[in-house]
Amino acid sequence: MEKIIVVPWSSDSEWQLVRQDIYADRDTRNYQRALRQLLLWKTKGGPLSRGLHCTELILEVISKDTYFCNVDVIINTSDLVRLYSMAIMKFVNLTVDVLGNGPQKSMYFRASRLDIPPWLIDMRHKISHDQDLPTLESLRAATEFALKWLKTKYWNNDDNFKVITTKLYTSVTDEFIDILELYMLNKIKTNTIDKEERLNALKTKLSVPSFSYKECIKKIKEFLANKVYTSQLVNAFVTRYLMNAQECNSIKGRISKTDKDVWSVLLKLFTTSGLLTNLLQCLVTQNSRVAALWIIELCIVVFKNSKKIEIKHNENDNCMTCKTLDLDSNLVLRTALNSPHSHTVVFLKWLLRIQSNPLKVKQEYNIVKLVKLYTSSVKINSQNTAKVFTIKDLTNKNSNLQSQWSLALGEMNWKQISFGTIL
Structure with missing residues (x-):
């Protein structure tokens, strides 16, 4: 029987986008975007592979160093030396100690089989055993080598990222997006020529003569029931639709009532399907004020539910009315705090408030x-x-x-x- 390997990325192109962010240009935004995606993969599929984990360790350091990119907050040299030292020591341990397949001789022997130079092993020993850490210049050189080594040995290795079921995932996600589009068009009350044209185009594409609002809901339920596609569907819903919402004009810091009316039914569907944790995990990693406001909306509902406060007393909070909520609030908080961004503080108080x-x-x-x-x-x-x-x-x-x-x-x-x- 052919061995099936489950990976957290949905397609080869998703992998390649992260690779491009890491190696295309030395840009803080690219590094941070790659780090956020690595974190998202970690929340989807558990611990990262050694190649991805080593990459994450290195990106966390170089994204803080003006030598590699422009940074908002400059940290002092001694702190940089400590951060680099920890990253290099872990890189050597995770590659030479674990990936080396040769006889259990010296670390230098195993390193030579993996094309890792002796001076990097010397540096690892100095970090582990000497009182004085290596110089910042030597650590930067070691980090540049490690990044190039990972590119050659890991990111350029087709076997590490090939997803045999790419077409299947892509077709499922695309069909799900088409159904969401039909749902949204059915929710729009006004009739326009543009709306009719888009509806007709989607009906033709999906080969259905008509697709009512109820049929959309039924089809979406079927998609959400298959846990194989959970990550792809949650990500598509958040990034393509929820992120396009508007802030309320009358009540700052809240999503507009119009957007909540459009998506309240689907938010309830995701919740009753046991995907509220996945939904919030995806939202907390988005460096966006709109995502932060959606988190507040969902947290308010969770809070009122836990306190048994009637949600319908305030129509502005009525974005999802569920009697039972399956939520791992601790996991969502850990995801948010592992990769805090400029909008984390917008929703953090509410996320702390709903902890069990x-x-x-x-x-x-x-x-x-x-x-x-x-x-x-x-x-x-x-x-x-x-x-x-x-x-x-x-x-x-x-x-x-x-x-x-x-x-x-x-x-x-x-x-x-x-x-x-x-x-």
């Missing part, structure tokens, strides 16, 4: 403050960082700092959160 084990008000305040500092939403100075500790404090057993973070804080394992280690 809520934090104390002071703890929530400190988390929001740390994210603001990390994403440069507030100006960093000695006054506002004096009492804010980073996630790194958790792993420093010898530290005398009375950190506010705790491994028993709610359900969150804060060691899994990567941000806050450079302040």
Whole structure:
């Protein structure tokens, strides 16, 4: 029987777009976009493969270094040296120690079989055992080598990204988008020539004489019932439709009532299909104010549901009326905090509020403050960082700092959160 390998990307082109972001130009936006996609793949399919994990480690460092690209916040040399050292040590460990297939001799022997030079192994030993870390210049050179090595050994290897079922996924996603388009056109109350032309074109494409609103809902339910396509369908719905919504003119910080009316039924469908966690995970990784506002809308519904508050009392909150909600709020929070962006602070308070084990008000305040500092939403100075500790404090057993973070804080394992280690 042919071995089936499940990968988190939906097509070869999706893989190639990430590869292009990494290797086309040295641009902060490209690196950040690639990092967000790697995080999304991680949430879809669990731990990343070693090649992807090594790439993620390197991108996290070079996206903070002015040597490689323009950065918004410049960090000092000593912090850069520590970040580079950790990335290089993990790169060598994950490649030479694990990928080397030769006899269990020296690390140099295994490295030679993988075309990794001895000087990189020397650097790894220095990082692990010496008191002084390598110079920033040598670490940058090592990082450039590692990035090129990954390109040759991993990203240029067809066996690593070929998806045999690409056409199947593509056709399913395309058909799902066509049905969503029909649904949206059916929801539009006004009749225009453009609307009729688009409806006729879709009916012809789908080979159906008519496709009513109820038939659209039934078809969408069938799509969502097949968990094989979950990631592709959620991503298509979020990026192609929800992201085009408008902010309410009368109530700032909320999605317009028109957009909520259009998509409330489908939001309920996704929720009853057990996809609310997937939906929120996709939204929290989008660096967009509209995505942040949709998260607020969904969080409000979850909060009112948990408190048994009647949602219909306020029509502005009535974007999804479900009696039971299957949501892993802890996983959504961890996804958001693993890749915070400029709009994370917009929805973070609401995301903290719906945790099954809520934090104390002071703890929530400190988390929001740390994210603001990390994403440069507030100006960093000695006054506002004096009492804010980073996630790194958790792993420093010898530290005398009375950190506010705790491994028993709610359900969150804060060691899994990567941000806050450079302040």
